[in-house]
Structure formats: structure tokens, C-alpha cells
Amino acid sequence: MERVKKLAALKARAPLLKPKSDVIRLSLLEVVSRDRSFLFGGNKMVVIELLLMLAISLAVHGQSGDTISPNQSLVDGDTLTSAHGIFELGFFSPPKSNSRYLGIWYKNIALDNETIWVANKGKPLTSSDGVLNLTRDGNLILLDNSGNTLWSTGITNIVNPVVQLRDSGNLVVSERDSNTIKWQTFDYPCDTLLPSMKLGISLGTNFDRHLTSWKSDSDLSPGDYTYQMNPQGVPELFLRKGNAIIYRSGPWNGNGFSGRPDMQENKYFKFNLVSNQDMIYYTYEDLNSSILSRIVLTSDGKVRRFISYTSRPGWSAYWVTPKDDCDTYSTCGNNGVCSSASIPCQCLNGTVAKDQTEWSLRNFTSGCVRQPKNLSCQEIFQELPKVKLPDSSQAISVNRSPEECKCWCLRNSSCMAYSMVEENMCITWTNDLIDIRTFIDGKDSLYVRVGVSEQDCTCVKEPEPKPVFVIVVPVVLGFLFLVCVGLFLCWRNQRRIQVDNTAEQNSGLTMTDSRIEASPRPEIQQTGELRAIGIEGSSANAITNNQSGGGTERSTTTSNFSLDNTAGRVLGIFPSYNLCTIEAATCNFSITNRLGEGAFGIVYKGQLGEGEKVAVKRLKHLAWSAHEFKNELLLIANLQHKNLVCLLGYCIEGNERILILEYMENRSLDIFIYDKEKSILLNCQKRLDIIIGIARGLQYLHQDCNKNVVHRDLKLSNILLDEEMNPKICDFGISRFFEGDKVQERFTTRPMGTIGYMAPEYASYGRFSFKSDVFSFGVLVLEILSGKKNLGMVVDDKRTDLTGYAYRLWREGRSFEILDDVLKSSVPPIEVIRFIRVGLLCVQENNEDRPRMAEVVMMLSSQDVLINSPKPPKESMILTQGDMASSSPQITSMTTGR
Template sequence: MKTILLLFLLLLVLVHGQSGDRMAPSSSIVYGESLSSAGGIFELGFFSPGDGGKHYLAIWFKSISVMTAVWVANRDSPLQSARGSLNLTADGNLVLFNSTGFVVWSAGTSGAVNASLQLLDTGNLVLTGGAGDGAAVVWQSFDHPTDTFLAGMRIGLDRRRNVDRYLTSWKTASDPSTGEFSYVMESEGVPQLFLRRGAGDVVYRSGPWTGRGFTGRPKMGTEPLFQFAYADDRDGLYYTFHVSDPEILTRAYLDEAGVFRRVTWTKGSDRWNLFWDVPEDQCDLYGTCGRNGVCTTAYSPRCQCLQGFVPASHESWSLRNNTDGCARRTGLNCSTDGFLPVQNVKLPDAVNATAANKTADECMSWCQSNCSCTAYALIRGTECIAWSGDLLDVRSFSDGGDEVYIRLAASELGSLRGGGAGKRKATKAVFISVASIALASACFLLALWLRCRRRTQVNEEQKLELKLYEMSTIRAATSDFSMENLLGEGGFGPVYKGEMEDGLEVAVKRLSKGSAQGLEEFRNEALLIVQLQHKNLVRLLGCCIEEGERILVYEYMPNKSLDTFIFDKARSELLDWDKRFAIIVGVARGLLYLHHDSRLKIIHRDLKTSNILLDYDMNPKISDFGIAKHFKVDQIEESTEIIAGTYGYMPPEYAMQGLFSEKSDVFGFGVILLEILSGKKSRTFDKSQPHKNLLILHAWNLWKEGRCLELIYKAMGDSCPKSKVKRFIQVGLLCVQERSDDRPTMENVVVMLRSEDVTLPNPTDVASTLPKPSDIVVHTMIPTRFVEVKAECCGLGELRGKIACTPISSYCSKSSDHIFWDFYHPTEALVGMLTTAAVEGSLPYVYPVNVRQLIEL
């Protein structure tokens, strides 16, 4: 009898259990059963994230290998066991019961006739009621999103049904309960999207819709993969998107840290790839520079006042506290005021703004006639936005953005138009790039000088947009290159701190006279950096080529280089996990820009901690492009017979064979990542293991033994999230693998660092072995302040008696600051001495070179 009863119960389960894309009235699904959309793209069922103690009804992508939930029904009321059931009741209500029959969640839709539940290929779970053509949508999951925004979904208000659709983050990466961040379309003033923390704090603001996209993301309209749409009418206010290729899987989601990310699925690599995210940088954060301030990543410090405004508190401003913002230098007079156009910006917060359909002239007249109007803008050709009060959350863009007209007193407009011999015109904002206003004659002179000195010409030289400084300006800025202004000695000359007449702090790199290699570096930096612009690359402001000097002028980095922090016992205490995390991700993004996102494909070739500079806010910027190489778009690899780089950061294929590619920089990045996490130098020299990169070897051994967290710098202690640190160590080891093909691209690295949803492969065999003395030629460049220079330029002075080998070549200039020497088959003692000197900083460059290549020369 018991057997018959069990069979009957099993039959009921089979009858009521679902395997298609629909549920009929009086049917249910239980744990282990699911609904699948017709195309097999999405699945509805029960899942248990994290430790498995809590269970949820959810929709996820069915056709991919990574479990990715896009909607969770009972996010704040989890089932405590795996024995719940989803029921479509006879009266058309969708109800989730727990194991005791208690209602955990309900759609609240009782009364629907001929109800039917269907999971669509869009990921929308739709409950309809009625028969035939009269069937109508009674309830749908797209009206009740959790953290994910799918194609076809609408974010915003349905005015007919009074439904407000917005995103809320998960509490943690493994806890889908309601987190503290939300992404909401708000209609106060002019509609905008707001990313908020808690009930009020704004983290990020999209700005108004401009017809192409939101003003805070000017490149939205240039993304061919997506079609974005916006509507504001009597039926509703919403933002949506569609995908041009239905085969592409994509989603946008608000993560637990308050970052809104758009990702796409890559079938070949089986992972989600980051397309973009916001907030992307410090200037994306709401109100960074206070009222009437403007934020730009192209300058340091990043905050400036809009033209016609001055810091409200000069003391706070000088301390980089910009919360007080800026105030008008001259009060308004209503009838005599005018307007200053400010271009390439994110429009100010429009909560205190009003919109109306007007032409450009009507828009200006409307604002002019209203004395409380402080600015206006025209978007979508016919929509006029007028602001009252202070202007908040303005940022500049190097490319794209909108134009806003700011109301200023007549006297302010007159001084702006007439001051500085026409150099500051009212049609230019204070933050427009210096490169965009450089004199064409300066560009021509620099290109001509380079051609005469090097007798070569490349197309890029005709496109230089550098400001040409006079030597008198450079001397005044650096106090005539005084020792008090000396910041340090670079590989090819000293670097000085300078202050221009307008108060701008700069770093002045003075190339050593008579250095042939330095001349090549100068040319390379001038040609490459001027064409690159990214928040994580040091910015080249201009150059000087007078009096036989070759000088590059950079933005000043007050916190110097990364190595001065992580390898200094006292200063390293200032770098907590959050700062180290930001530095690692920043360097990764800078490299990704060089490899993929800039108009040139650049291989840096000398990535190391001393070439990562830190600005006022500890933002990292990659510097020193003297030996960087420009690749063609489809070029994968190149070989060289002159190995240039730094011992300890070079991958084996480059050090031994002269082969370099994107993966060479990836290797250097991996070394830097491990140095940042451990606080240890990669080039530590141990006489008992002279041919080992001890940091990589140490990290690898700890990883294999399951003790990788012992690698991290002790001062970070318990302040760092252990799972994330372990993930970063794994990424670092993947970057320093022996075979270049096994290393990830920087595009993959950025995704792996920023998204915990991506499953990481395990590292296999890292490159911990350095070239042996019998296999290399050591090329040294030795600053003369460390050695005694012989008049005939063929001695190593104080080092000479310590070297038990014969040089095969040497060269230097009588006026040079350096000696260059190559040694054939150096002894281990020489390698040890030179390597130790390099680590201590007395020999900044030690280049291993493959002997066979040298003989072939």
C-alpha cells in the first residue's frame, strides 16, 4: 500500500512539474525542476549561492558555464531548506511556499482568468490573463527588477500603472538580499539617473538625456552593439536598450560595491567581459569639486573653478579639500550680464533646472530675461534647459560632451575676451587641453629639428601638438636647474621640479647632453606621449629645444613614484588595501588603454614600480615611454637585438630571445602586482640563488602550498578582504607564467580584477628563473657620479679592479653623464655586483642580452 502511495505522489510531481517555458493554473515547480525559455537562453528555478544555507527562486542564464542570476523573487525572504515550491494558483496568483506551507513571496495577482506563466527569451517572466487575443499582461518580472538590467527592460516610471522600476544591488557577491545601492530614474527638475547609497547619498549622476545618450556618458551614441532609447511622455518616463545582434548575451548590473557595469559574454573564453562601468573615475563621483567647480582627469589637481569663479575657501582649496566649491568673482547685474560657452562637459545637476521646447535664440533670451537663471544649454536641438542657483557636478571630457552657457557679469566677460593678448577667449573653457591650442609653428619646428638631428621622418611627427617652451621660462621655473629643485636622476638625465608663472607645478626632464641613446628616447617620448591621453598615463605638457638642450615638461606628480611608498617601511604604512587596490586597477587600466583603447597600439617595455607615478590623490600614472614601441593594429610580436628594460621585470622570451609583445607588459604588470601586495622587491638578490626571481618563486611556492595569503604585506593585516587578495595574487601569477601564450591579455586582467563573477584559471608554471651568466651579456649604463670617469672613456674607475672579464664594446662622450659598456660572458661575481647595484639604485639599468644574437651582429 505504501508503495502505491509513493508512486501516486511521484506521479503528481511529474504531472505538476515543469520542463517547458510555461506554467498553467494549479501547477507548480519544486527544487530540481525549472522553466526554460523557448530558445534555451534563460532558466527559472531554485538556486543557493554562497555556502548553500539559503535558497532562492531566480532566473539565470541557462546557456553559459558561469552561474549568473538576473532576477531573484524572494531576495529578502530566503527559503531555509531546499523544499519550497512555486505555485500558479487556480485564481491566477503566483505564490512561493516554504516547506511548511507558509507564503514566502507572492506576485499579488489573484483574480486573473485563464492565467498562464511564461519565461521569455528576453529573461522576462510574464503572467498573462484572459483568453486568445484578449490575453493581457497581469504581472512581469521586468516591472520588478533586482540588480540586473536586461535588453528590452525599462528603468523608470510607468505612469499608467504607477510602477517605478529601478535596480538595487545585492548585499554581497553571494547574498542577493537588498543591498545599500540603488540606480533610479528621477523626474525632479529634468529627468536623470541617480546611483544612490542608502536613502539619500548620491554616488553618481547620469545627467539629462541628450538624444544620443546621457550627458555623463558621451560615448553612448557611438556604441554600435547597443541601441539606447529614452521616453518621457504621459505613459511613462524610462530608459531602455536593445542589442543589434541577438546572439550576443549581455547584461548591465549594479554590483554590491555600488558600481554599475555593462558586460558581454565571450563564448570562446567562457567569461563575462567588462564593456564599461560607472563611476569610472574620481570625476564621475557626484559633486567631487563642489559647487561651481569642474573636475577633469587631464589635470592634477583635478578640481578647478569654472571661469569667472574663484575658490570659496582658498585655504581649503590649497589643501585639496574642494567640498566648499567656488564662488563668483563678480556679482551678477541681470540686465547687463552675458553668457560664456563652456564646451566638452557633463551638464550640471538638473534637479534645480527647468526644460522647455525652444530654439537656440529663444533659449538664450529665456535665460537672459530671468534674473535667477545662472546657465542654459540646448539639447536634442529643441530642448532648452535653464539652471538656477549654483552649478553642481560638472566634469570635462577630452572627447565628446555637451556645451553649457554660464551667466557671468559683463566685466568678467570683457576681461576674459581681452586679457592675455587674446590667449584666453570666451569660447574656450579653462580646462581645454593645452595640446589643442598649441601653435602650429611649434609643431613644425619640433618636427624639423627631429628630422635634421636624426635624418629620419615618420608620419606622426607631422601631427605633434606640443607646446614649445622658451628656455628662459624653463630656467625661471626650475630656479636655473638648482639642486634644491632636483627630484631625481632618471636613466637619461635629471628631473627637476618647476613652477610656471601661472602657478602650475611641472616636472622638467632634462636630457643629458651628448647621449645618443637619450636623443632616441627624447624623440620616442615626444612622438608617442603627445598622442596619448588617459587618466592613468602621465601627461606631457610640452618641450624645449633651445641652447642645444632637449627638455620634456610633464605634469608634476607630488607623491613621486610607487617604489618610494611600497619599499619604504614608514611610507608603506600609508597604503591600506583600498589604496593598493586602486593603484593596481589604475595601472591595469592604463596598460589596457595603451594596448587596445588608444589610437596607437603601444608596448611600454619598461614597466616597473619606479615608472608608476602618483598624483595628489595617489592615482597611478604610467610614465617613461623612452623605449616604448608602436605596434601595428594586427601586429602580435616583434624581435630586437638590443634588449632594453629592467632586470627582474622582463619576461624570459624578451631577456633571452629579444621577443616582445603585449604579453611582455603583462609580465611586468604581474611583477608589480606581486610587489604591491607583498611590499617586497622582485629584484632581491640572493647569492645562494643568483638566477631566481625570489618574489615570483616565493609567491608560486606559497600558492602551491595553499598559503598564498602569507605573501601579503603584514601592515595590511585584517583590513583587506582575504578572498579578493587571493584573487589578485592568482591574477599576478597568471601574468608571470613562463609561456607568453599562457598569460592573459590586459583586457582579461581588468575584467578579472574588477569582477568576481569571472572564474579564473589556475596558473601552471611561472617564470621564476633568470638568465644565467653564461647566457648573457650585461649591458650597463652607469651614472658618472658613482664611478671615476677616465679621460679616454674606456675605464670603469673604482669598479675596474673588481671585474674579472673583458669588455667587448664601450662608448661614451667626454661630456656625457654616463658610461655605456657591454661585457661578454660575465662571471657570476660581476652579475651579482651589477644586479645588487641595480637593486640599490646605483645602476638603474642592467640589460641581459642574448649572446647568439650579439655574435650574429
């Protein structure tokens, strides 16, 4: 009887034994050796059972996969791997720590060993003797070497339980027969949110799934920060430090959160918010199988999205929030609006700073207070476009049409503002508006209740009767005044036509005259994120070369090119818009629609009545006639190529000269090349495709269009990207047009372009030709592949430029080292080195050594073309504006550009 009891005790201990064959064998033999009567007491059945048990234990250890069954254990040193080898479960120690934790991590991204879930957070193991065991009733338990429970699921009464680590990273406990999930790690996130995980709350049970930061990278105890769904009012995500709100995402607008305008569905991610009577939660999906992503709440209180390509290990930051001061909760206090301007906070119309002294000291947290209402004036709603909607904890959302929403808010005196999201979802605010900020590319508009100003308000007064003569006399005088104005305008228009005709007859200038050069104009320096094609109105300058004297005699004759019937037919291709339509498309040229501003024009984002997005370039009021402006349009009428930005229309009304241009969704190439977070979206093949696209567009300008063009300002910021990342060349404001190949080179005493991209003969001596653009293209190639700017490089503590450094590496057989870090692990070396070599051919010092663009396209497109060895570029292309001015007083540079 005593032997039977010992055997029963041994069976009870078996599930907790380490699944290593030597440990199991020694443990069983140790029990047997302590009671030799097992072997010599004559009870053969007991011995057989014991040996059977040993065999079973050894078989258990030999079993590997993604599951754990009852009586199986996982010990330190062993791991559980998901079916396709994506995730691993096991024991680990954080950096600079000897503590041991049970966790899950990505198996194939071992360089970082970033855990996505930890079981015993705050209760580390002090040695490598931890054991994970699944009991017969389905409880998953983590024990230390003393048999103390450090963590468990607390789930029991499961019939035939099994534990499985899935390829989603979810560790589940389920019934083997029905596959019904009884417990899962996705319900208990730590600091990481994975695709298909839910970040939200169950309304019936108040069960909250949220992220909690670690105290530090080495201390995996719960930290100070949480990131969770706020179910009150209109749902949004809150980042808190303790109970204090640090950041909020803004309410959901149908495509993403209002505070994250860059959060929109694309070919990489899909976002979703589910809100019903049972649950409110946010989730996302990875749409590209070659990219892995995770959202992490780090110990410094930042929420970061990381991505990793399956073709190469390692994580890269994709975005981070809070990103700036305006992301910090209530930076400008109640009724304040935060922007990225030099003075970040402004009060909403109808409110004033609560404490002007604090505001003058740049402490805006006291916010703004409403001014007393003028009961004799109307109230209207003023649109605040492209904003992060206010804190919606106490907001109300109902299904209403835009007109119903506006009327409801207007009828309720307590309604301070409203917004329309998800087509017919009306959100209204009845309290102070907190935590508003503006974005350049925001998606949401807030309509704020304001009183009409005193001078414009419609006062509620009874009209007083007036004598008849008080009405009749002003009407008659007004009519006579209008008649006089009309006659004057007719006379002035007739006079202008006569002057224009005289100028045309006297000038005799044509587009084919090789002595005609459009007057150089400064570059439009665009401070926004979008660059668009620019055509500046210009007069014609007659240049006469005095060959005998060896100098250049310059005489300027201002005239207009003739606008014949052919020109009129060409311009008929482009729609002519009236000023009213353009004002409506740009919200009356609202500052929030502004994309960029330069010396001669401002670019706005607009949306035409049919919903088409456009870029609107409003040229500043200079002395340009409608005739001159139309001739500028005529110059680009025949520039039609898939790698050039299209002109869509124009407006000539009064003094207004406006161009309607194609809108590029992904903005300019420099944003992706120079930004570490966005550069990972341009893999090797995409960058090579962009280079070839630019080359083909430039080849078209140089030889395939009717009037060949030298661009003269080719740079990354003048390459725009459409939705599919196809490149398009823009900004022809300082371009020169030639008829055929007759003119190989021209001279100007005022070279214009961007330092770092200008060919040496152009920057130093004012000589420009098609080969000047070839040099700029070569710089582009090297910048696109390296992710570095041409100027300002420091190598071995010496200041140099990219072209010289790239040539040195090529000469030493180390061209591969110039590549952007995000390309080095997935690049086809031979093809990329060929592109680098072509780029070096384009930046050779002597312009005669540089290839034509047709040859460049052929070398880039075919591996069979023999490519010559490049000669060295100019020793240093680093010239500051001051250096250029001192070297030649006649040279006028434009801007260093981006």
C-alpha cells in the first residue's frame, strides 16, 4: 500500500518535471533508488508502470511544435514556435538584467529580440529554473524552483485543454475538440499592439484592453504610461501618465483618428474602429505580407509604430506620437488653437486670452475665455479647416445631414461647435473646446459658433420710414456714376488693344529667334510640403553677341509675343476658370490651404466642385498683362508626358493670374529621401524606377517635344510623386525653350538654380545647355540611392560633397558603401552599381564628357550597353552664396533649396 502511495505521488509530480530527457530520467531513477523495494519487493506491475512512465516522459520531451498539452512543461532553455516560425515563446532576460521572464517575441528578428508579451511582468524569476505547466483542467501556470506560482491564467474546468502559439503572436488556451478559445494573450496586452489585436473596452463587463509601458528596458514592471480607449462621448484613444492626459488621438472620422491626418488606408495598413452596444475597440491589419508592423508604448511615454521587412531583420520607426508641442494635450488651454507657427497658440474668434501676461511669456495653458455676446447681432458658424477635432469626452454624436447638424446646433444656444465625420455623423460640443490643433494636410473641419462683428452684424431694429427724395436721389446719382465708369472702361480697353497691336508690329520677335532669352527670375522658394509646376510671366530680352569685341552687348526690349489663332486653339485645351470658382475651391485662399510661398507666387491646395483635388498657383500682382500671361501658358501647351506635372487650367481676371495644376498626393521626392521614417517606403526597385522615370521625362524635354527645354532647376524638391510613387518633373519657372538642337549652349550673366545641383560651367561662368540638366540629374541619382544631400557631407572629419565621395568609393571598388542604410540588405548589387556609374558619368567636370539624356536612358534601361569609366567630378562643388557672389559680381544665385 505504501508503494502505491509513492507511485501516486510520483505521478502527481510528473507534469512539473523539466522536459529534458536527462533530467526526467535522473529524477525518476532518484525516486526509485531511494526505495529499492520497487525493484526487489516482487511487485512487477509497479516496476512496469514506472518504466512506462519514463518512456512516456521521454516521448513528451521529443515532441516539438506550437502546442503544449496537459502533463507537458516548458522550462528555461526550451521554446515554443508558431507553425510558420514567426513567433517564439520562451524565457529571456532584458538588456542589462539577470532577471528571467516568460515572453513571446519575433523569432526571425533576433537582432532586436523585442518581446511583444510578458507573463510575469513585475514578478521576475531570479534563476533559470522557471517551469511553465498546463494542468489537466486547463490552467496555465508559471512556477519558480520552489514551486511558487508567479503567474497563471486562472482558467479551469476546460475539457481536453491545449495551448497553442499562433502565427499572429497570440498564445491561446482552448478545448482541443471544439477549438473554442478559453483564454488568450491578445486579451491581456502589455506594451505592444499587433495586427488584429483589439485596443478597447467591453461595455458589458468593463473589461479594458490597453497598453502599459515598462518602467525601463531592463525593468519589465508596469510603468507610468497607459494608452487606452476612452469610451465616454465620442470614442478616442488617450495616452496618460498616471491619471493625467498627455495626448489624445482625436475622434474617429471614418478613415482614421482626427489627430493623425497621415493615418489613412494604403497598400500597407488598414485601420478600423468598431463601436457597438457590446464593445468599442480599435484594430488594424497588415496588408503587405512582406512587411511586419507593431505599435509600442515605450517607457519614455511615446507611442511608436515600427515596421520590418521580412527580407531583412531589424525594426525601423514608421511614426511616433506625440510628435511636437501641439500634440501635447491642451497646450493652448480652453478655446485655444495650436499650430506649428512661431507663435503656436491663438484664440478662437469670439474669445480672448484669459491671462494676457502669461500669454506674453509664451505660457498658453490658461487658455481663452468667451467674450460677452452682443444680443443684437446674428451668430454664424465659422469654418476652421484641417484641424484635430476638440476633446470629445463630453461631445454628442448622432446621425444627421450637414444641414440638419448646422440647424440643430444653431437652435441650441449651448452648442458651441459642430463637425461632420463619416458622411452623416454629426458631432456637437456644448462646453469649452479643448486641445485643437491645425495640420497642413488635415482631413476634418470644425464649425465654431461666433457672433458677427459689430461693423458687419445685422442688428435687430425696426426700420424707420424715410422721405422719398432720400431714396430717389441716391439711386439716380448711382446710375449716372455707373454709366460714366462703363464708358471709361470701354475707352481704356480699346486703347490697350491699340497699344498691344503696335508693340507686336514693332517687336518682330519670335520663339525661333536664337537671340531671345526670357528674363531670368528668382526661384519660387516654397515653404510648404508640395512643389508644383510654375510658369512665370516674363518679357523678352534681345541678346546680341559682339563677336569681334569678344564681349557681350546686352540690350533689353520689352514686348509681347504675338498670340495668333494657333495659340488661341492651343490654349483652348485648358479650361479657363473664373475667380469665384477658384476662391471656393481654396476656401477663399485660406492660410490653412497654403502649400507653399515664393517670391512670385503662392501655391494652395484646392478642390473643384466635382471633387477633383488641384494645386492652385496664385501669381503675385506684378506688371503682367493678360496677353503676356497667355503667352507663358502657350510655352508649355505642348509639354505632355507622363513624367511631367500637367497644367489643368488657368484664370485671368482683373489683376489675378492663376494656374490650376495637377495635385500630387505624395508630395515631393525630397520628403521621402531625407526623412528616415519615410525613406523605408522606397525600396531599391522603387528608387530605380523613379530614376528611370525622371530620366525619361528629361529626355522628352531635351529632344522629343516641339520646343526643346532646358529645365535649369532639376532637384529632389522639384520631383513630385503621385499615388503610385511615379515621378513627375515640375517647376519650369526659369526654364529655357529652344527650337530643335540648333543652340547647343547659351550664356547668361545671372545664373539661376539651386546650389549643389548647378553644373560647374553654369555656376561659375553662366554657360548652360542640355548638359547642365544632365549634371543635375547625376546629382539626383546619387542622392536618391544614398539618401544623402550633395552638400554638407563630412567624411573623415573633412567637409566634402556627395559627388566627390561617390567617385572616390567607385574608384576604390566600394560603391556599395554609398547606399542608403535601408537598401543595403536587399539590393541587387550589379544593377545598382550600374546606376551609380551612370550618375558619375553625368557629373563629370567637362560638359562634353557627359552623356546625352537619350544615352542615359539607354544605359539605365539595358544591362547590355557598355558604360565608360567616369572621369572625376570637379574637386569641390561646395560653393556658398557668399562664395559665388565674391567670385563673380554678375552671378545671382537663387537658393540652396532642400
